[in-house]
Amino acid sequence: MTRADPPDQVVVITGGARGVGEMLARKLAARGARIALVGLEADRARRVAADLPTDSGAWHADVTDVQRMTAVADAVRDRFGRIDTVVANAGIGHGGPLGCADMEAWRRVVDVNLTGSAVTAHVFLPLLAESRGYFLQIASVVALAPAPLLTAYSASKAGAEALAHGLRAEVAHRGVGVGVAYLSWTETDMVRAADRYPALREMRRRMPWPAGRTYPLGPAVDRLVTGIERRAAHVYGQGWLRGLPPVRGCLPWLVGVAGAREMRRQQGAPPSGGGSGGGGPEAPAPAAR
Numbered sequence: 151m152t153r154a155d156p157p158d159q160v161v162v163i164t165g166g167a168r169g170v171g172e173m174l175a176r177k178l179a180a181r182g183a184r185i186a187l188v189g190l191e192a193d194r195a196r197r198v199a200a201d202l203p204t205d206s207g208a209w210h211a212d213v214t215d216v217q218r219m220t221a222v223a224d225a226v227r228d229r230f231g232r233i234d235t236v237v238a239n240a241g242i243g244h245g246g247p248l249g250c251a252d253m254e255a256w257r258r259v260v261d262v263n264l265t266g267s268a269v270t271a272h273v274f275l276p277l278l279a280e281s282r283g284y285f286l287q288i289a290s291v292v293a294l295a296p297a298p299l300l301t302a303y304s305a306s307k308a309g310a311e312a313l314a315h316g317l318r319a320e321v322a323h324r325g326v327g328v329g330v331a332y333l334s335w336t337e338t339d340m341v342r343a344a345d346r347y348p349a350l351r352e353m354r355r356r357m358p359w360p361a362g363r364t365y366p367l368g369p370a371v372d373r374l375v376t377g378i379e380r381r382a383a384h385v386y387g388q389g390w391l392r393g394l395p396p397v398r399g400c401l402p403w404l405v406g407v408a409g410a411r412e413m414r415r416q417q418g419a420p421p422s423g424g425g426s427g428g429g430g431p432e433a434p435a436p437a438a439r
Contacts, residue, residue, distance in 0.1 A: 159183045160230040161378070164213050164270055165240030167191035169338035170288065172198050173371045174237065178378070179204045186226045186233075188213070189240055205230075213240045213266030216273065223273040233277040235378055238267040238310070239288045243303045243340055256302040263306030268313055275321065282325030284381045286374070287314035291334045291361075294394045295401040318383065331374055332394075333387035335364045360390050 161178050165171045166187035175185045175198060185206040187195040195208035207229060209222045226233060241263040244255045267287055278285060293311040296304035311330050318328035370387035377385030386392050394401065 159234040160186065160226070160232055161235040161237065162186045162188060162226060162233055162274060163237045163239055164188045164266070166237075167195040167198060167208075169340065170333070170336065170367065170371060170374075171237070171239045173367055174239070174374055175199075175202060175206070177371055177375050179206060181375070183235075184230055186230070188219075188222055188226075213238075213270055214261050216269050219269050219273045223277060227277055232281050233274060234281050234283045235286065236270065236274045236278060236283070237286045237288065237374075237378075238270045240266055240270075241288070241306075243300070245299050245303075247299065248301045251302070259302035260306045260309070263303070264309040264313065267310045271313070271317055275326065278326045279321070279324045284327040284329065284378065285314070285317070285321075286329045286331055286378060286385070287311070288331050288333070289314070291332055291391060291394070293330075293332065294391075294398050327381040327383075329377055329382050329385055331377060331385040331387060332391050333370055334361065334391060336370050336387060337364055337367045360388070 159178075159182075161175075161183045163171045163175050163185060166175050166185070167189055168191070171187070171189075175187060179185050179202040182204060184204045185199065185202055187199055187206070187208040188211050189195055190210065190212060192208060192210035195210075199206040199208040207226075209225060211218045211222045213219060223233075242259055244251070244259045248256075271285055271287075274285070277283070287310055289311045290303070290307040292300060292304040293307040296308065314328050314330045321328065365388050373387050374385055376382075384395075
């Protein structure tokens with residue numbers, strides 16, 4: 151697709167107060183992009199925006215709130231004059247067996263990660279159509295290979311992936327590009343929070359290489375930057391993830407066999423918990439993507 155260099159671009163990043171979103175904001179701003187951070191961690195986001203080398207700002211919003219997000223889209227346009235790229239990065243996680251889950255927490259994961267992405271696209275699409283811009287959905291490896299103990303996260307990220315693919319066909323004739331980014335376990339507050347729960351930590355420890363490894367944040371975000379520059383339809387935060395789509399039909403079966411064996415081994419272990427990676431209900435999307 152057409153290359154779009156960051157200088158003078160206006161980029162909206164949801165959940166940009168820490169982790170993937172924060173580093174993405176810093177790397178894009180270093181290339182000259184102006185950044186609009188949107189999320190619930192308003193004070194932290196304002197500090198990040200103030201530290202960027204370009205004219206940038208932060209807006210407080212719950213991405214599931216259509217009215218508030220519409221107001222934010224209008225405010226960002228008024229501030230910068232246009233919007234070139236939107237990155238739907240805001241997300242939360244919740245871990246543990248579904249049978250023991252707090253269903254309100256489970257529902258909130260799906261609401262933020264899936265509905266929040268749809269709301270983000272909905273309110274910013276008119277502005278992206280004006281600029282013939284680009285929308286990047288941050289998904290996860292679990293969109294390709296759903297994982298036990300992460301049913302809410304897996305379902306929400308698979309839905310977000312499908313949302314982006316469907317949206318791409320809807321808006322291509324308007325000149326808007328749509329991409330999906332896949333990340334594996336990446337060094338963020340989210341993955342550190344997940345590792346505090348024994349069942350999740352043990353499951354990840356026993357995953358075959360390279361699936362169980364924790365990857366540094368910088369190289370993964372560099373790949374996101376390149377994907378934005380290229381308006382890529384697919385972005386892989388770790389190179390090995392490129393090999394999964396051709397075999398994705400086999401992955402649920404493989405996960406089912408290996409996951410069932412792991413669950414039997416862990417039988418009797420206390421259920422895991424979940425969280426938003428230490429950032430409140432709109433921390434950056436979990437690293438176990």
